[in-house]
Amino acid sequence: MAYDSLRPYLQVLEQQGMMRWVDVEVDKDWEIGAIVRMIFRAMPEEARYGIGFRNIKGFPGGRVVAGVIGASKRMIATATGAEPTAEAIHDKVISGITTPIPPVIVPTGPCKEVIIREGDVDLTRFPIPTWTPGKDAGPYLTPLWVTKDPDNGRRDVGIRRCQIKGRDRTGILFGAPDRGGAIHHAKWKMLGKPMPAAIFIGADPIQYLVAPSRYGEDEFAIAGGVRGEAVELVRCETVDIEVPATAEIVIEGEVMTDMVEPEGPFGEFTGYMAGGRECPVFRVKCITHRKDPILLGVVSQFPPSESSMLKVALLESNLLKHLRSNLNIPGIADVHALEAGGCTATCWVSVKKIYAGQIDQLALGIWGYMGMSYFKWIVITDDDVDIRDPFMRDWVMAWRVRPDQDMRILKDTAAVELDPASLLPGVEGDQIRGGKALIDATKKWAYPEVSLPPLRQLRKVAGEWARYGLPPLGELKLPKASE
Numbered sequence: 001m002a003y004d005s006l007r008p009y010l011q012v013l014e015q016q017g018m019m020r021w022v023d024v025e026v027d028k029d030w031e032i033g034a035i036v037r038m039i040f041r042a043m044p045e046e047a048r049y050g051i052g053f054r055n056i057k058g059f060p061g062g063r064v065v066a067g068v069i070g071a072s073k074r075m076i077a078t079a080t081g082a083e084p085t086a087e088a089i090h091d092k093v094i095s096g097i098t099t100p101i102p103p104v105i106v107p108t109g110p111c112k113e114v115i116i117r118e119g120d121v122d123l124t125r126f127p128i129p130t131w132t133p134g135k136d137a138g139p140y141l142t143p144l145w146v147t148k149d150p151d152n153g154r155r156d157v158g159i160r161r162c163q164i165k166g167r168d169r170t171g172i173l174f175g176a177p178d179r180g181g182a183i184h185h186a187k188w189k190m191l192g193k194p195m196p197a198a199i200f201i202g203a204d205p206i207q208y209l210v211a212p213s214r215y216g217e218d219e220f221a222i223a224g225g226v227r228g229e230a231v232e233l234v235r236c237e238t239v240d241i242e243v244p245a246t247a248e249i250v251i252e253g254e255v256m257t258d259m260v261e262p263e264g265p266f267g268e269f270t271g272y273m274a275g276g277r278e279c280p281v282f283r284v285k286c287i288t289h290r291k292d293p294i295l296l297g298v299v300s301q302f303p304p305s306e307s308s309m310l311k312v313a314l315l316e317s318n319l320l321k322h323l324r325s326n327l328n329i330p331g332i333a334d335v336h337a338l339e340a341g342g343c344t345a346t347c348w349v350s351v352k353k354i355y356a357g358q359i360d361q362l363a364l365g366i367w368g369y370m371g372m373s374y375f376k377w378i379v380i381t382d383d384d385v386d387i388r389d390p391f392m393r394d395w396v397m398a399w400r401v402r403p404d405q406d407m408r409i410l411k412d413t414a415a416v417e418l419d420p421a422s423l424l425p426g427v428e429g430d431q432i433r434g435g436k437a438l439i440d441a442t443k444k445w446a447y448p449e450v451s452l453p454p455l456r457q458l459r460k461v462a463g464e465w466a467r468y469g470l471p472p473l474g475e476l477k478l479p480k481a482s483e
Protein backbone atom coordinates (compact mmCIF):
# COMPACT_ATOMS: atom_id res chain seq x y z
CA MET A 1 0.00 0.00 0.00
CA ALA A 2 1.37 3.42 -0.95
CA TYR A 3 1.09 6.20 1.62
CA ASP A 4 -0.06 9.48 0.22
CA SER A 5 1.96 11.36 2.83
CA LEU A 6 3.50 11.13 6.27
CA ARG A 7 0.13 11.53 8.01
CA PRO A 8 -1.71 8.29 7.05
CA TYR A 9 1.54 6.45 7.71
CA LEU A 10 1.78 7.87 11.25
CA GLN A 11 -1.83 6.78 11.83
CA VAL A 12 -0.98 3.22 10.79
CA LEU A 13 2.06 3.24 13.09
CA GLU A 14 -0.15 4.45 15.93
CA GLN A 15 -2.79 1.79 15.26
CA GLN A 16 -0.11 -0.87 15.31
CA GLY A 17 1.50 0.34 18.56
CA MET A 18 4.62 1.70 16.82
CA MET A 19 4.03 5.40 17.52
CA ARG A 20 3.23 7.34 20.73
CA TRP A 21 2.46 11.01 21.25
CA VAL A 22 3.81 12.88 24.29
CA ASP A 23 1.45 15.60 25.56
CA VAL A 24 3.60 16.79 28.46
CA GLU A 25 5.50 20.02 27.69
CA VAL A 26 9.04 19.33 26.43
CA ASP A 27 12.06 21.51 25.68
CA LYS A 28 13.25 21.10 22.06
CA ASP A 29 16.79 22.17 22.96
CA TRP A 30 17.57 19.13 25.11
CA GLU A 31 14.57 17.07 26.14
CA ILE A 32 13.41 15.77 22.73
CA GLY A 33 16.94 14.61 21.87
CA ALA A 34 17.32 12.85 25.22
CA ILE A 35 13.88 11.18 25.07
CA VAL A 36 14.24 9.81 21.53
CA ARG A 37 17.70 8.46 22.33
CA MET A 38 16.01 6.08 24.76
CA ILE A 39 14.28 4.36 21.81
CA PHE A 40 17.65 2.94 20.85
CA ARG A 41 19.49 2.80 24.17
CA ALA A 42 16.81 1.32 26.40
CA MET A 43 14.50 -0.80 24.22
CA PRO A 44 14.97 -4.06 22.34
CA GLU A 45 14.37 -3.65 18.62
CA GLU A 46 11.00 -5.42 18.62
CA ALA A 47 9.66 -3.02 21.28
CA ARG A 48 10.83 0.24 19.71
CA TYR A 49 8.30 2.89 18.69
CA GLY A 50 8.45 6.36 17.19
CA ILE A 51 7.61 9.36 19.37
CA GLY A 52 5.65 12.51 18.58
CA PHE A 53 5.74 15.73 20.61
CA ARG A 54 2.84 18.19 20.42
CA ASN A 55 3.46 20.41 23.43
CA ILE A 56 6.80 22.04 22.72
CA LYS A 57 7.94 24.85 24.98
CA GLY A 58 7.84 28.17 23.12
CA PHE A 59 6.18 26.69 19.98
CA PRO A 60 2.41 26.56 20.47
CA GLY A 61 0.80 24.20 17.93
CA GLY A 62 4.23 22.90 16.82
CA ARG A 63 4.72 19.16 16.29
CA VAL A 64 7.89 17.08 16.05
CA VAL A 65 8.08 13.35 15.33
CA ALA A 66 11.24 11.24 15.51
CA GLY A 67 12.10 7.58 15.22
CA VAL A 68 9.12 7.04 12.91
CA ILE A 69 11.01 5.82 9.84
CA GLY A 70 13.59 3.29 10.94
CA ALA A 71 13.18 2.38 14.61
CA SER A 72 12.71 -1.31 13.80
CA LYS A 73 12.53 -3.78 10.94
CA ARG A 74 8.79 -3.99 11.56
CA MET A 75 8.50 -0.24 11.08
CA ILE A 76 10.56 -0.27 7.87
CA ALA A 77 8.38 -3.12 6.63
CA THR A 78 5.28 -1.05 7.42
CA ALA A 79 6.71 1.88 5.46
CA THR A 80 7.62 -0.24 2.43
CA GLY A 81 4.58 -2.52 2.52
CA ALA A 82 6.72 -5.64 2.97
CA GLU A 83 6.60 -8.49 5.46
CA PRO A 84 8.81 -7.71 8.50
CA THR A 85 11.81 -9.81 7.49
CA ALA A 86 15.13 -8.66 6.05
CA GLU A 87 14.52 -10.82 2.94
CA ALA A 88 11.04 -9.41 2.29
CA ILE A 89 12.27 -5.82 2.68
CA HIS A 90 15.22 -6.55 0.37
CA ASP A 91 12.89 -8.08 -2.23
CA LYS A 92 10.54 -5.13 -2.07
CA VAL A 93 13.34 -2.61 -2.54
CA ILE A 94 14.95 -4.65 -5.31
CA SER A 95 11.59 -4.70 -7.12
CA GLY A 96 11.58 -0.88 -6.89
CA ILE A 97 15.12 -0.67 -8.27
CA THR A 98 14.39 -3.03 -11.16
CA THR A 99 11.01 -1.51 -12.05
CA PRO A 100 11.29 2.20 -11.25
CA ILE A 101 8.22 4.37 -11.86
CA PRO A 102 9.10 7.93 -12.93
CA PRO A 103 7.52 10.70 -10.84
CA VAL A 104 4.76 12.91 -12.25
CA ILE A 105 4.51 16.68 -11.94
CA VAL A 106 1.23 18.01 -10.52
CA PRO A 107 0.19 21.70 -10.47
CA THR A 108 0.18 22.11 -6.70
CA GLY A 109 -0.11 20.24 -3.43
CA PRO A 110 -0.50 20.53 0.36
CA CYS A 111 3.16 21.57 0.73
CA LYS A 112 2.15 24.95 -0.79
CA GLU A 113 -0.61 25.76 1.70
CA VAL A 114 1.63 28.48 3.15
CA ILE A 115 4.27 30.28 1.05
CA ILE A 116 6.86 32.49 2.73
CA ARG A 117 9.18 34.47 0.48
CA GLU A 118 12.54 36.16 0.95
CA GLY A 119 12.58 38.76 3.70
CA ASP A 120 9.84 36.97 5.66
CA VAL A 121 11.70 33.65 5.74
CA ASP A 122 12.48 32.58 9.31
CA LEU A 123 13.70 29.06 10.08
CA THR A 124 13.71 29.76 13.81
CA ARG A 125 9.88 29.73 13.75
CA PHE A 126 10.02 25.91 13.53
CA PRO A 127 10.62 23.77 16.65
CA ILE A 128 13.84 22.28 15.31
CA PRO A 129 15.46 20.13 18.03
CA THR A 130 19.04 19.87 19.19
CA TRP A 131 19.69 16.13 18.89
CA THR A 132 22.89 15.79 20.96
CA PRO A 133 22.18 18.36 23.68
CA GLY A 134 25.16 20.27 25.00
CA LYS A 135 27.36 18.92 22.18
CA ASP A 136 25.77 19.81 18.82
CA ALA A 137 26.45 23.27 17.43
CA GLY A 138 22.72 23.97 17.66
CA PRO A 139 19.42 22.77 16.22
CA TYR A 140 19.62 20.55 13.14
CA LEU A 141 17.23 19.31 10.49
CA THR A 142 17.85 15.85 9.00
CA PRO A 143 15.99 16.48 5.75
CA LEU A 144 16.06 15.22 2.19
CA TRP A 145 18.05 17.43 -0.17
CA VAL A 146 17.14 17.61 -3.86
CA THR A 147 19.68 18.91 -6.37
CA LYS A 148 20.33 18.61 -10.11
CA ASP A 149 23.41 17.86 -12.18
CA PRO A 150 24.16 21.07 -14.15
CA ASP A 151 25.45 18.98 -17.09
CA ASN A 152 22.34 16.90 -17.76
CA GLY A 153 19.64 17.98 -15.28
CA ARG A 154 19.67 14.59 -13.54
CA ARG A 155 18.18 14.74 -10.08
CA ASP A 156 19.69 13.54 -6.81
CA VAL A 157 17.94 13.05 -3.46
CA GLY A 158 20.04 12.45 -0.34
CA ILE A 159 19.73 12.81 3.42
CA ARG A 160 22.11 15.39 4.83
CA ARG A 161 22.43 17.09 8.17
CA CYS A 162 21.45 20.74 8.11
CA GLN A 163 22.65 23.10 10.83
CA ILE A 164 20.31 26.04 11.49
CA LYS A 165 22.57 29.09 11.44
CA GLY A 166 20.00 31.88 11.33
CA ARG A 167 16.62 32.92 9.96
CA ASP A 168 17.58 32.21 6.33
CA ARG A 169 20.83 30.34 6.53
CA THR A 170 21.90 26.75 7.17
CA GLY A 171 25.05 24.67 6.90
CA ILE A 172 25.36 21.51 4.82
CA LEU A 173 27.92 18.75 5.22
CA PHE A 174 29.06 16.86 2.14
CA GLY A 175 30.68 14.08 4.17
CA ALA A 176 31.84 11.95 1.25
CA PRO A 177 32.95 13.68 -1.95
CA ASP A 178 31.83 10.76 -4.15
CA ARG A 179 28.07 11.00 -3.39
CA GLY A 180 25.61 12.30 -5.98
CA GLY A 181 24.80 15.54 -4.14
CA ALA A 182 28.47 16.30 -3.44
CA ILE A 183 29.37 15.76 -7.11
CA HIS A 184 26.58 18.16 -8.13
CA HIS A 185 28.00 20.79 -5.78
CA ALA A 186 31.51 20.32 -7.21
CA LYS A 187 30.13 20.74 -10.76
CA TRP A 188 28.19 23.92 -9.92
CA LYS A 189 31.34 25.25 -8.30
CA MET A 190 33.33 24.60 -11.48
CA LEU A 191 30.72 26.65 -13.36
CA GLY A 192 31.20 29.46 -10.84
CA LYS A 193 27.50 29.41 -9.91
CA PRO A 194 25.64 28.67 -6.67
CA MET A 195 23.83 25.30 -6.62
CA PRO A 196 20.02 25.49 -6.62
CA ALA A 197 18.67 23.15 -3.94
CA ALA A 198 15.50 22.30 -2.06
CA ILE A 199 15.08 20.52 1.22
CA PHE A 200 11.90 18.67 2.06
CA ILE A 201 10.57 17.09 5.23
CA GLY A 202 7.79 14.51 5.38
CA ALA A 203 5.85 12.98 2.41
CA ASP A 204 5.75 9.20 1.88
CA PRO A 205 8.28 7.61 4.31
CA ILE A 206 9.73 5.63 1.39
CA GLN A 207 11.60 8.77 0.33
CA TYR A 208 13.66 8.55 3.52
CA LEU A 209 14.24 4.87 3.01
CA VAL A 210 15.63 5.06 -0.50
CA ALA A 211 17.61 8.32 -0.20
CA PRO A 212 20.64 7.09 1.81
CA SER A 213 21.59 4.53 -0.83
CA ARG A 214 22.88 5.07 -4.35
CA TYR A 215 21.26 3.68 -7.43
CA GLY A 216 22.55 5.81 -10.30
CA GLU A 217 18.86 6.53 -10.89
CA ASP A 218 16.40 9.18 -9.80
CA GLU A 219 15.52 8.27 -6.20
CA PHE A 220 11.95 9.49 -6.80
CA ALA A 221 11.59 6.85 -9.54
CA ILE A 222 12.99 4.15 -7.21
CA ALA A 223 10.54 5.30 -4.51
CA GLY A 224 7.76 5.06 -7.12
CA GLY A 225 8.86 1.52 -7.96
CA VAL A 226 8.80 0.47 -4.29
CA ARG A 227 5.40 2.05 -3.63
CA GLY A 228 3.92 0.82 -6.93
CA GLU A 229 2.68 4.32 -7.81
CA ALA A 230 4.38 7.41 -9.19
CA VAL A 231 5.48 10.01 -6.64
CA GLU A 232 3.67 13.30 -7.27
CA LEU A 233 6.01 16.27 -7.44
CA VAL A 234 5.43 20.03 -7.54
CA ARG A 235 7.78 22.65 -8.91
CA CYS A 236 9.50 24.88 -6.38
CA GLU A 237 8.70 28.60 -6.31
CA THR A 238 12.18 30.03 -6.72
CA VAL A 239 14.49 27.26 -7.99
CA ASP A 240 14.31 24.75 -10.88
CA ILE A 241 13.77 21.78 -8.55
CA GLU A 242 10.78 19.51 -7.90
CA VAL A 243 9.72 18.15 -4.50
CA PRO A 244 6.95 15.80 -3.29
CA ALA A 245 3.58 17.57 -3.34
CA THR A 246 2.57 16.12 0.04
CA ALA A 247 5.73 17.17 1.94
CA GLU A 248 5.22 18.86 5.30
CA ILE A 249 7.84 21.57 4.78
CA VAL A 250 9.91 22.62 1.73
CA ILE A 251 12.90 24.96 2.02
CA GLU A 252 14.21 26.39 -1.25
CA GLY A 253 17.45 28.20 -1.92
CA GLU A 254 21.04 28.02 -3.10
CA VAL A 255 24.10 26.27 -1.71
CA MET A 256 26.94 28.75 -2.05
CA THR A 257 30.00 27.72 -4.03
CA ASP A 258 32.21 30.75 -3.37
CA MET A 259 32.45 30.63 0.40
CA VAL A 260 32.68 28.18 3.30
CA GLU A 261 32.41 28.55 7.03
CA PRO A 262 32.68 26.23 10.07
CA GLU A 263 29.88 23.65 10.39
CA GLY A 264 29.07 21.47 13.39
CA PRO A 265 29.94 19.73 15.59
CA PHE A 266 27.06 17.26 15.31
CA GLY A 267 26.60 13.82 16.86
CA GLU A 268 27.37 11.40 14.03
CA PHE A 269 26.54 7.85 12.98
CA THR A 270 30.03 6.69 14.01
CA GLY A 271 29.07 7.21 17.66
CA TYR A 272 31.32 10.28 17.93
CA MET A 273 30.86 13.99 17.54
CA ALA A 274 32.14 15.34 14.21
CA GLY A 275 32.42 18.77 12.69
CA GLY A 276 34.00 22.13 12.96
CA ARG A 277 35.17 21.77 9.34
CA GLU A 278 34.75 24.47 6.72
CA CYS A 279 31.55 23.65 4.81
CA PRO A 280 29.25 25.35 2.31
CA VAL A 281 26.28 27.48 3.33
CA PHE A 282 22.67 27.14 2.12
CA ARG A 283 20.96 30.51 1.61
CA VAL A 284 17.19 30.16 1.95
CA LYS A 285 15.01 32.04 -0.56
CA CYS A 286 11.56 30.63 0.14
CA ILE A 287 9.75 28.28 2.54
CA THR A 288 6.49 26.54 1.70
CA HIS A 289 4.63 24.32 4.14
CA ARG A 290 1.33 22.80 5.19
CA LYS A 291 -0.83 24.93 7.50
CA ASP A 292 0.07 22.77 10.49
CA PRO A 293 3.40 21.18 9.52
CA ILE A 294 4.82 18.15 11.29
CA LEU A 295 8.59 18.32 11.62
CA LEU A 296 10.23 14.92 11.19
CA GLY A 297 13.69 14.16 12.58
CA VAL A 298 15.69 11.04 11.69
CA VAL A 299 17.48 9.78 14.80
CA SER A 300 21.14 9.29 13.91
CA GLN A 301 24.13 9.67 16.27
CA PHE A 302 25.34 6.66 18.29
CA PRO A 303 24.51 3.30 16.64
CA PRO A 304 22.16 1.55 16.52
CA SER A 305 19.99 4.37 15.25
CA GLU A 306 17.56 5.08 12.47
CA SER A 307 20.57 5.86 10.32
CA SER A 308 22.05 2.38 10.78
CA MET A 309 18.64 0.68 10.55
CA LEU A 310 17.85 2.41 7.25
CA LYS A 311 21.22 1.61 5.80
CA VAL A 312 21.10 -2.01 6.91
CA ALA A 313 17.69 -2.50 5.31
CA LEU A 314 18.25 -0.69 2.03
CA LEU A 315 21.95 -0.50 1.36
CA GLU A 316 22.21 -4.28 1.65
CA SER A 317 19.44 -4.97 -0.84
CA ASN A 318 20.86 -2.41 -3.23
CA LEU A 319 24.33 -3.91 -2.96
CA LEU A 320 23.07 -7.47 -3.26
CA LYS A 321 21.19 -6.59 -6.43
CA HIS A 322 24.27 -4.93 -7.90
CA LEU A 323 26.60 -7.86 -7.16
CA ARG A 324 24.16 -10.54 -8.29
CA SER A 325 22.45 -8.92 -11.25
CA ASN A 326 24.78 -6.25 -12.61
CA LEU A 327 28.09 -8.04 -12.01
CA ASN A 328 26.65 -11.57 -12.32
CA ILE A 329 28.76 -12.89 -9.44
CA PRO A 330 27.39 -16.35 -8.67
CA GLY A 331 26.84 -18.03 -5.30
CA ILE A 332 26.24 -14.96 -3.10
CA ALA A 333 24.22 -16.05 -0.05
CA ASP A 334 24.06 -12.79 1.90
CA VAL A 335 25.51 -9.30 2.32
CA HIS A 336 25.49 -7.70 5.76
CA ALA A 337 26.69 -4.20 6.74
CA LEU A 338 27.33 -4.13 10.49
CA GLU A 339 25.29 -1.67 12.51
CA ALA A 340 28.05 -0.98 15.04
CA GLY A 341 29.99 0.61 12.19
CA GLY A 342 26.95 2.64 11.17
CA CYS A 343 26.64 0.19 8.22
CA THR A 344 29.46 2.11 6.61
CA ALA A 345 32.62 0.67 8.17
CA THR A 346 32.29 -3.11 7.89
CA CYS A 347 30.64 -5.32 5.28
CA TRP A 348 30.38 -9.11 5.48
CA VAL A 349 29.55 -11.31 2.51
CA SER A 350 28.84 -15.04 2.43
CA VAL A 351 29.40 -16.78 -0.87
CA LYS A 352 29.92 -20.19 -2.44
CA LYS A 353 33.43 -20.02 -3.86
CA ILE A 354 33.39 -21.25 -7.43
CA TYR A 355 36.33 -19.71 -9.28
CA ALA A 356 39.68 -18.03 -8.69
CA GLY A 357 39.43 -14.29 -8.25
CA GLN A 358 35.80 -14.39 -7.07
CA ILE A 359 36.67 -12.94 -3.65
CA ASP A 360 38.63 -10.04 -5.13
CA GLN A 361 35.88 -9.45 -7.69
CA LEU A 362 33.31 -9.22 -4.89
CA ALA A 363 35.36 -6.77 -2.82
CA LEU A 364 36.25 -4.58 -5.78
CA GLY A 365 32.63 -4.70 -6.92
CA ILE A 366 31.50 -3.45 -3.51
CA TRP A 367 33.99 -0.59 -3.37
CA GLY A 368 33.44 0.25 -7.02
CA TYR A 369 29.70 0.53 -6.53
CA MET A 370 29.45 2.06 -3.07
CA GLY A 371 32.39 4.43 -3.59
CA MET A 372 35.71 4.38 -1.77
CA SER A 373 34.27 6.35 1.13
CA TYR A 374 32.49 3.15 2.19
CA PHE A 375 33.66 0.06 4.07
CA LYS A 376 37.13 0.03 5.52
CA TRP A 377 36.62 -3.67 6.27
CA ILE A 378 35.20 -6.20 3.82
CA VAL A 379 35.10 -9.74 5.17
CA ILE A 380 34.10 -12.55 2.82
CA THR A 381 33.32 -16.02 4.07
CA ASP A 382 31.69 -19.23 2.85
CA ASP A 383 27.96 -19.69 2.32
CA ASP A 384 27.66 -22.13 5.26
CA VAL A 385 27.96 -19.24 7.74
CA ASP A 386 25.12 -17.10 9.04
CA ILE A 387 26.89 -13.74 8.82
CA ARG A 388 24.06 -12.07 10.78
CA ASP A 389 25.04 -14.03 13.90
CA PRO A 390 27.82 -12.13 15.77
CA PHE A 391 29.12 -15.28 17.43
CA MET A 392 29.48 -17.04 14.08
CA ARG A 393 31.37 -14.05 12.71
CA ASP A 394 33.83 -14.30 15.60
CA TRP A 395 34.15 -18.05 15.00
CA VAL A 396 34.96 -17.46 11.35
CA MET A 397 37.56 -14.81 12.17
CA ALA A 398 39.11 -17.18 14.70
CA TRP A 399 39.53 -20.19 12.42
CA ARG A 400 39.18 -19.33 8.76
CA VAL A 401 41.72 -16.54 8.51
CA ARG A 402 45.51 -16.53 8.41
CA PRO A 403 46.36 -12.89 9.05
CA ASP A 404 49.65 -13.07 7.16
CA GLN A 405 48.06 -14.51 4.00
CA ASP A 406 44.36 -13.74 3.92
CA MET A 407 44.32 -9.97 4.27
CA ARG A 408 44.80 -7.46 1.48
CA ILE A 409 45.43 -3.89 2.51
CA LEU A 410 44.69 -0.92 0.30
CA LYS A 411 46.77 1.95 1.59
CA ASP A 412 46.25 5.67 1.44
CA THR A 413 42.88 5.85 -0.28
CA ALA A 414 39.59 7.59 0.52
CA ALA A 415 38.51 7.36 4.16
CA VAL A 416 35.13 6.22 5.39
CA GLU A 417 33.34 9.52 5.79
CA LEU A 418 33.66 10.88 9.34
CA ASP A 419 35.83 7.97 10.55
CA PRO A 420 37.59 9.48 13.59
CA ALA A 421 40.57 7.19 12.93
CA SER A 422 41.15 9.11 9.69
CA LEU A 423 39.97 12.60 10.64
CA LEU A 424 43.22 13.80 12.14
CA PRO A 425 43.07 17.28 13.65
CA GLY A 426 43.88 19.96 11.11
CA VAL A 427 43.51 17.63 8.11
CA GLU A 428 40.69 18.68 5.77
CA GLY A 429 39.11 18.03 2.39
CA ASP A 430 41.08 15.87 -0.06
CA GLN A 431 43.83 15.41 2.51
CA ILE A 432 41.59 13.13 4.59
CA ARG A 433 42.88 9.68 3.69
CA GLY A 434 42.21 6.18 4.95
CA GLY A 435 43.00 2.51 4.40
CA LYS A 436 40.92 -0.53 3.47
CA ALA A 437 41.22 -4.21 4.30
CA LEU A 438 39.76 -7.19 2.48
CA ILE A 439 39.73 -10.28 4.66
CA ASP A 440 39.31 -13.53 2.77
CA ALA A 441 37.68 -15.60 5.52
CA THR A 442 36.73 -18.50 3.30
CA LYS A 443 38.07 -22.02 3.91
CA LYS A 444 41.17 -22.49 1.81
CA TRP A 445 40.94 -26.30 1.83
CA ALA A 446 38.32 -28.97 2.63
CA TYR A 447 38.12 -28.44 6.39
CA PRO A 448 37.30 -31.33 8.74
CA GLU A 449 33.71 -31.71 9.89
CA VAL A 450 32.52 -29.42 12.70
CA SER A 451 32.84 -30.84 16.20
CA LEU A 452 29.13 -31.15 16.98
CA PRO A 453 26.87 -34.18 17.19
CA PRO A 454 25.06 -34.81 13.90
CA LEU A 455 22.22 -32.39 13.33
CA ARG A 456 19.57 -35.14 13.20
CA GLN A 457 20.59 -36.26 16.71
CA LEU A 458 20.48 -32.72 18.07
CA ARG A 459 17.05 -32.18 16.49
CA LYS A 460 15.80 -35.47 17.92
CA VAL A 461 16.78 -34.64 21.51
CA ALA A 462 15.50 -31.08 21.13
CA GLY A 463 12.13 -32.44 19.97
CA GLU A 464 11.89 -34.72 23.00
CA TRP A 465 13.37 -32.29 25.55
CA ALA A 466 10.48 -32.48 28.01
CA ARG A 467 11.01 -36.24 28.29
CA TYR A 468 14.39 -35.62 29.95
CA GLY A 469 12.74 -33.60 32.74
CA LEU A 470 14.88 -30.52 31.92
CA PRO A 471 13.74 -26.85 31.73
CA PRO A 472 12.75 -25.64 28.20
CA LEU A 473 15.44 -24.93 25.60
CA GLY A 474 15.97 -21.68 23.73
CA GLU A 475 16.45 -21.42 19.97
CA LEU A 476 18.75 -24.11 18.53
CA LYS A 477 21.63 -22.16 16.97
CA LEU A 478 24.00 -24.10 14.77
CA PRO A 479 26.46 -23.35 12.02
CA LYS A 480 25.04 -24.55 8.72
CA ALA A 481 28.23 -26.61 8.47
CA SER A 482 26.81 -29.00 11.05
CA GLU A 483 24.16 -30.31 8.60
Ligand SMILES: Cc1cc2nc3c(=O)[nH]c(=O)nc-3n(C[C@H](O)[C@H](O)[C@H](O)COP(=O)(O)O)c2cc1C
Pocket residue numbers: 142156157158159160161162173174175176178179180181182211212213214298299300306307308310311
Ligand atom coordinates in the same frame (compact mmCIF):
# COMPACT_ATOMS: atom_id res chain seq x y z
C1 LIG B 1 20.17 9.98 8.91
C2 LIG B 1 21.23 10.19 7.87
C3 LIG B 1 21.95 11.37 7.86
C4 LIG B 1 22.94 11.58 6.91
N1 LIG B 1 23.63 12.76 6.90
C5 LIG B 1 24.57 12.98 5.96
C6 LIG B 1 25.28 14.23 5.90
O1 LIG B 1 25.06 15.13 6.71
N2 LIG B 1 26.20 14.39 4.94
C7 LIG B 1 26.46 13.41 4.01
O2 LIG B 1 27.32 13.63 3.13
N3 LIG B 1 25.82 12.23 4.03
C8 LIG B 1 24.88 11.99 4.98
N4 LIG B 1 24.22 10.80 5.01
C9 LIG B 1 24.56 9.77 4.03
C10 LIG B 1 23.95 10.10 2.69
O3 LIG B 1 22.55 10.19 2.79
C11 LIG B 1 24.34 9.04 1.69
O4 LIG B 1 25.74 9.10 1.48
C12 LIG B 1 23.66 9.20 0.36
O5 LIG B 1 24.23 8.30 -0.55
C13 LIG B 1 23.80 10.57 -0.18
O6 LIG B 1 22.95 10.67 -1.26
P1 LIG B 1 23.51 10.86 -2.74
O7 LIG B 1 24.50 9.75 -3.02
O8 LIG B 1 22.25 10.70 -3.50
O9 LIG B 1 24.12 12.21 -2.80
C14 LIG B 1 23.22 10.57 5.96
C15 LIG B 1 22.50 9.38 5.97
C16 LIG B 1 21.51 9.18 6.92
C17 LIG B 1 20.75 7.88 6.90
